[in-house]
Amino acid sequence: EAGVTQFPSHSVIEKGQTVTLRCDPISGHDNLYWYRRVMGKEIKFLLHFVKESKQDESGMPNNRFLAERTGGTYSTLKVQPAELEDSGVYFCASSQDGLREMLGELFFGEGSRLTVL
């Protein structure tokens, strides 16, 4: 069974440019999460989709970040315009079963490293 896949694995852009990160969850997983880890800090929650609906987007830092999950399958996270402080590793995670979701047993991808120069 394929795991959570993220693309690109690494992106280097200049301040002010736009970047779009993609996440393909495990097939059949309704719950999809975005987290990020900035340098020297802990992994922090960004948002949670249930199918195509945003269940919780309280962790999104500002309106430069836009997440979508059309059709309830893959998700994209767009940063526009990117700032220096957006550099970090963006993780996507998925979970199928509602009970397991509440258990915190998430399946994480390998992350997309974003470097903003």
Next chain:
Amino acid sequence: EDQVTQSPEALRLQEGESSSLNCSYTVSGLRGLFWYRQDPGKGPEFLFTLYSAGEEKEKERLKATLTKKESFLHITAPKPEDSATYLCAVQALTSGSRLTFGEGTQLTVNP
């Protein structure tokens, strides 16, 4: 605000030298506490869920325990392949399914 503090930040052990990692937490009503393992360049991998004080979970050389204020991850007779960053996370009753992570403990086991 929910908070998770892990100690030590880094730990070096010799193969076979048992030790414990600490996770202290502050949360407004704990739904669950979770341990993850993260290898370099990879995403976190789920290890354990603990729900209530006094609960213990075991997996191979790892045992996780929980009190009302902290959790310990005990590593018995570690092997070099146990080298990784160990992450602790909490889920509060009031925060939906969001996890709050600590910064992790980087464990190195030398042969």
